[in-house]
Amino acid sequence: MTPLSHIRNFSIVAHIDHGKSTLADRLIQETNTVSARDMKEQLLDAMDIERERGITIKANTVRIDYTADNGEHYVLNLIDTPGHVDFAYEVSRSMRAVEGSLLVVDSTQGVEAQTLANVYQAIDADHELVPVFNKIDLPASDIDRVAEQVEDVIGIDASGAIPVSAKTGQGIHEVLEAIVHHLPAPKGDRDAPLKAMLVDSWYDAYLGVIVLVRIIDGVLKKGDQIKMMQTGARYGVDRIGVFRPAMQPVDELGPGEIGFLTASIKQVRDTKVGDTITHEKKGADKPLPGFKPSVPVVFCGLFPVDSAEFEDLRDAIEKLALNDASFSFEMETSAALGFGFRCGFLGLLHLEVIRDRIEREYDIELITTAPSVVYHIYMKDGTMRELHNPADMPDLTHVDHLEEPRIKATILVPDEYLGDVLKLCQDRRGIQLDLTYAGSRAMVVYDLPLNEVVFDFYDRLKSVTKGYASFDYQMTGYRQDNLVKMQILVNDEPVDALSIMVHRDRAETRGRAMCEKLKDLIPRHMFKIPIQAAIGGKVIARETLSALRKDVTAKCYGGDATRKRKLLDKQKAGKKKMRQFGKVDIPQEAFISALKMDD
Amino acid sequence: MRSANLSPVVLTDDWKNAGFGLYIHWPFCQAKCPYCDFNSHVVAHIDQKAWARAYVAELDRVAAELPGRTLNTIFFGGGTPSLMHPDTVAAVLDHVRKLWPMANDPEITLEANPGSVEAGKFRGFRDAGVNRISMGIQALNDRDLKRLGRIHSVAEAMAAFDIARDCFDRVSFDLIYARQDQTVSAWEDELKQALTLAIDHLSLYQLTIEDGTAFGDRYQVGKLRGLPDDDAAADMYALTQDICADAGFLNYEVSNHARPGSESRHNLIYWRYGDYAGIGPGAHGRVTIDGQRYATECLRAPGAWLSAVETGRAEHIRDAISHEEQAQEYLLMGLRIREGIDRARYEALAGHPLDQATLDHLTDIGMIRANRKKIIVSDQGFMVLNSVIAALANA
Numbered sequence: 001m002t003p004l005s006h007i008r009n010f011s012i013v014a015h016i017d018h019g020k021s022t023l024a025d026r027l028i029q030e031t032n033t034v035s036a037r038d039m040k041e042q043l044l045d046a047m048d049i050e051r052e053r054g055i056t057i058k059a060n061t062v063r064i065d066y067t068a069d070n071g072e073h074y075v076l077n078l079i080d081t082p083g084h085v086d087f088a089y090e091v092s093r094s095m096r097a098v099e100g101s102l103l104v105v106d107s108t109q110g111v112e113a114q115t116l117a118n119v120y121q122a123i124d125a126d127h128e129l130v131p132v133f134n135k136i137d138l139p140a141s142d143i144d145r146v147a148e149q150v151e152d153v154i155g156i157d158a159s160g161a162i163p164v165s166a167k168t169g170q171g172i173h174e175v176l177e178a179i180v181h182h183l184p185a186p187k188g189d190r191d192a193p194l195k196a197m198l199v200d201s202w203y204d205a206y207l208g209v210i211v212l213v214r215i216i217d218g219v220l221k222k223g224d225q226i227k228m229m230q231t232g233a234r235y236g237v238d239r240i241g242v243f244r245p246a247m248q249p250v251d252e253l254g255p256g257e258i259g260f261l262t263a264s265i266k267q268v269r270d271t272k273v274g275d276t277i278t279h280e281k282k283g284a285d286k287p288l289p290g291f292k293p294s295v296p297v298v299f300c301g302l303f304p305v306d307s308a309e310f311e312d313l314r315d316a317i318e319k320l321a322l323n324d325a326s327f328s329f330e331m332e333t334s335a336a337l338g339f340g341f342r343c344g345f346l347g348l349l350h351l352e353v354i355r356d357r358i359e360r361e362y363d364i365e366l367i368t369t370a371p372s373v374v375y376h377i378y379m380k381d382g383t384m385r386e387l388h389n390p391a392d393m394p395d396l397t398h399v400d401h402l403e404e405p406r407i408k409a410t411i412l413v414p415d416e417y418l419g420d421v422l423k424l425c426q427d428r429r430g431i432q433l434d435l436t437y438a439g440s441r442a443m444v445v446y447d448l449p450l451n452e453v454v455f456d457f458y459d460r461l462k463s464v465t466k467g468y469a470s471f472d473y474q475m476t477g478y479r480q481d482n483l484v485k486m487q488i489l490v491n492d493e494p495v496d497a498l499s500i501m502v503h504r505d506r507a508e509t510r511g512r513a514m515c516e517k518l519k520d521l522i523p524r525h526m527f528k529i530p531i532q533a534a535i536g537g538k539v540i541a542r543e544t545l546s547a548l549r550k551d552v553t554a555k556c557y558g559g560d561a562t563r564k565r566k567l568l569d570k571q572k573a574g575k576k577k578m579r580q581f582g583k584v585d586i587p588q589e590a591f592i593s594a595l596k597m598d599d
Numbered sequence: 600m601r602s603a604n605l606s607p608v609v610l611t612d613d614w615k616n617a618g619f620g621l622y623i624h625w626p627f628c629q630a631k632c633p634y635c636d637f638n639s640h641v642v643a644h645i646d647q648k649a650w651a652r653a654y655v656a657e658l659d660r661v662a663a664e665l666p667g668r669t670l671n672t673i674f675f676g677g678g679t680p681s682l683m684h685p686d687t688v689a690a691v692l693d694h695v696r697k698l699w700p701m702a703n704d705p706e707i708t709l710e711a712n713p714g715s716v717e718a719g720k721f722r723g724f725r726d727a728g729v730n731r732i733s734m735g736i737q738a739l740n741d742r743d744l745k746r747l748g749r750i751h752s753v754a755e756a757m758a759a760f761d762i763a764r765d766c767f768d769r770v771s772f773d774l775i776y777a778r779q780d781q782t783v784s785a786w787e788d789e790l791k792q793a794l795t796l797a798i799d800h801l802s803l804y805q806l807t808i809e810d811g812t813a814f815g816d817r818y819q820v821g822k823l824r825g826l827p828d829d830d831a832a833a834d835m836y837a838l839t840q841d842i843c844a845d846a847g848f849l850n851y852e853v854s855n856h857a858r859p860g861s862e863s864r865h866n867l868i869y870w871r872y873g874d875y876a877g878i879g880p881g882a883h884g885r886v887t888i889d890g891q892r893y894a895t896e897c898l899r900a901p902g903a904w905l906s907a908v909e910t911g912r913a914e915h916i917r918d919a920i921s922h923e924e925q926a927q928e929y930l931l932m933g934l935r936i937r938e939g940i941d942r943a944r945y946e947a948l949a950g951h952p953l954d955q956a957t958l959d960h961l962t963d964i965g966m967i968r969a970n971r972k973k974i975i976v977s978d979q980g981f982m983v984l985n986s987v988i989a990a991l992a993n994a
Contacts, residue, residue, distance in 0.1 A: 525986075526961075526964055526966055526983050526986050526987070526990075527964040548983050548986060549829050549830050549832075549833035549982065549983070550829045550830075550832050550833040550836065550982050550983065551982070551983040551984070551985045551986045552836075552853055552981060552982055552983060552984040552985055553807070553853075553984070553985060554804040554805045554806075554807050554853070554854050555804055555807070555854065556853070556869075556931075556932065556935060557866060557869050558622055558868075558869040558875050558877065558883055558884070558885070559877070559881070559882070559883040561869070561883070561885065561894070561928045561931070561932060562883065562894050562896075564928075564931050565924060565927050565928055565931065568927060568931065568988070568989060568992050568993070571989050571993060572992070572993045575993055583960055
């Protein structure tokens with residue numbers, strides 16, 4: 001067991017590509033944590049998997065032994081978490097598990113959006129920050145400019161910033177010394193009842209669920225009987241250990257230490273990020289503050305392109321769910337798309353990553369339907385129902401009113417883009433709550449309906465601000481509004497998978513945009529196709545896709561029969577990627593693309 | 600006949616619905632046209648005698664497998680078959696007559712370039728037995744001929760055409776339209792002029808940009824400008840049908856027009872899905888041997904083909920085609936012609952009828968007419984024939 005004074009726990013905050021992985025590699029190499037023979041960018045590899053696991057937001061951890069220039073032996077624990085607004089809560093838990101951060105800024109690029117988003121997470125968690133200016137080996141490096149930016153934009157002292165080149169190794173030693181001398185040691189009481197924060201967990205085929213913990217107070221030993229304070233579940237600890245970065249068993253974990261435990265836990269679902277682990281007997285009486293159960297906020301339907309792959313899809317979803325407690329699923333049937341699943345996610349990125357993994361790792365082509373938030377429907381009989389799918393909207397005669405989830409969105413943006421951001425928020429039915437300046441950056445706070453944000457808000461924000469805006473949100477509650485279900489009719493037939501919930505005032509605009517989009521997305525057919533948006537029986541927007549005029553091969557003689565036949569077979573395969581509605585073939589990408597708003 | 604009691608007679612003999620033809624490919628041209636994706640090559644010297652011997656050898660090989668057939672048609676295609684010496688043509692035709700009995704009034708067509716040199720050989724081709732000539736005139740103005748890479752002028756073409764009319768009862772010519780910078784009215788004038796010349800048959804092709812051609816390459820890099828868009832091309836097509844019909848030339852196939860009785864009988868064998876033997880570099884065939892239909896293809900490169908002939912290996916592909924595939928081919932060839940396809944014949948090949956809902960839908964939207972016996976594509980349907988075929992084949 002290491003004394004508290006000789007432990008340093010930290011994370012690395014950086015914009016993408018500013019050199020976080022390379023720096024982590026260098027720290028490991030410099031301290032001989034991994035033998036030179038095994039090095040081979042080992043941690044980097046782990047981080048590739050990490051990126052794969054980004055969806056379940058698994059923290060990547062390594063314990064580094066370091067003998068400082070003063071001759072003392074220190075234990076440095078690095079927790080690395082990718083930051084994305086979908087996983088804001090999970091990231092905030094990881095940040096709470098450490099006391100300081102290295103703020104890595106590319107000295108050729110300067111402070112960027114993600115630097116800010118993440119640095120505020122760190123400041124929020126009361127971290128000490130050590131600025132590290134990377135890539136000083138490059139000619140375009142400008143340390144003075146970056147230091148000025150850090151002081152102006154982030155508002156922290158950059159005088160102690162360490163210039164490094166993670167590539168050449170220059171400055172790495174100084175970084176290690178700064179970790180030891182500038183970051184605070186953790187606090188904790190070895191004799192107090194056990195309090196350990198459940199930072200993260202993931203499923204391992206051999207060991208079951210592996211739980212990453214940060215010990216706050218007390219001591220955790222192998223064989224201990226433990227209790228999860230939020231869920232009340234009890235387990236016997238099978239193993240404890242640390243990551244170097246491979247798993248290495250230890251006898252005990254004391255205050256300030258970060259490590260893992262396994263306890264024959266079968267599903268990741270049984271472990272809640274942010275939960276407090278204590279001993280079953282003589283346990284802590286109060287859990288750590290800040291626990292929130294994770295609740296899916298975005299729902300969409302996932303259907304196999306080839307309906308014969310439904311069972312494969314079920315299998316894939318069940319396997320992914322083993323390692324990701326934050327997404328939910330239940331079977332769904334659609335008149336148009338057949339059998340599939342209605343799945344709930346933490347956000348759009350989460351949705352996209354799960355979808356991509358199903359397609360890539362399980363080789364199942366998917367049709368993804370319009371993402372939807374959870375509405376509250378208040379019925380005339382006084383009951384309330386949750387609506388996860390616009391297709392399930394009950395008969396309006398029984399509905400009293402609808403409520404939709406709202407969020408408080410915080411956006412940081414260089415002031416030259418402020419106008420565009422305000423317009424975007426306004427267009428999405430936002431109500432401005434606050435607008436302040438920090439240097440040349442504006443911070444705007446908006447109250448927004450989640451359904452306006454859930455789909456392409458983040459993409460639009462990035463695009464109107466050239467990637468310089470950072471965005472964060474939290475759910476604030478439900479509010480009544482004038483919401484209606486809008487249907488899309490293609491060739492006079494309703495396409496259930498394209499139904500959306502929309503604010504009445506926005507319905508015409510959305511309806512027109514969707515009809516125009518579909519007109520471009522659906523290939524021309526041999527006949528003209530009306531595309532309509534309707535609320536109830538009333539058509540509010542209409543486009544007509546004109547008929548195909550010419551599609552004929554001029555010459556076809558004896559030598560062409562084989563080629564033409566093979567072409568037909570190819571077309572048949574291509575047709576599988578379409579969904580037929582009446583006589584109209586709709587390409588699968590239309591189900592998502594039709595909803596994108598170009599504002 | 601092998602196991603005739605097991606194979607339904609209608610399948611083993613399906614080709615008899617359309618007859619038997621012979622296709623001979625001559626792979627050489629004086630120059631390669633930028634739009635052409637046919638198997639054609641430009642060479643300095645051609646040993647006509649060696650080629651004649653090779654064709655004769657190939658005829659022997661094919662005839663041995665198809666004994667007792669009556670030959671309805673022969674077609675010399677290319678390439679530019681008018682570059683053949685009349686003696687070469689004569690050697691081939693003389694040998695053919697020894698191998699198969701010919702139908703009464705067989706149709707023997709040769710494709711010709713409308714240049715002065717070729718015109719001088721027309722009499723020789725006629726004496727060898729050719730009775731129909733198909734001329735690649737392509738355009739009736741010199742600027743467009745040049746852009747199409749043609750080496751003849753309009754005046755030369757007209758002179759050659761006159762000689763052809765003197766030598767042959769049946770003369771057809773090709774034009775290419777929907778060319779670069781061609782307006783609908785310019786095409787109308789040109790087509791009307793062509794109809795004053797035409798005797799009995801016209802092939803009118805919309806310019807198609809094929810991959811692997813000079814036009815294809817230029818198109819890919821955006822350097823082939825002024826092509827009409829699909830709507831303009833569709834208008835030109837519709838106009839073409841009307842003008843030809845007014846002049847008594849029926850569109851008996853998507854791109855082919857003839858006075859009644861003057862249709863290309865050889866090409867009708869393809870579209871009616873008969874049997875045809877294909878010899879010469881790159882030639883394709885459909886032949887039924889012992890009740891099984893095969894798709895055949897000969898080596899494409901002239902040199903390789905010539906040497907392979909000596910060892911009897913010029914035909915490098917011979918694929919047995921299933922009944923389902925034959926049904927598909929019947930559909931995609933047969934729907935190109937005005938007379939349409941025979942439903943009973945399709946069902947016998949496919950083992951199932953065409954999808955009735957699809958037929959009803961295509962009828963509703965005016966693409967086809969269907970009765971108990973036939974399915975016939977309408978004028979409107981011809982313009983989007985690929986979609987019509989795909990709908991029926993993939994239903």
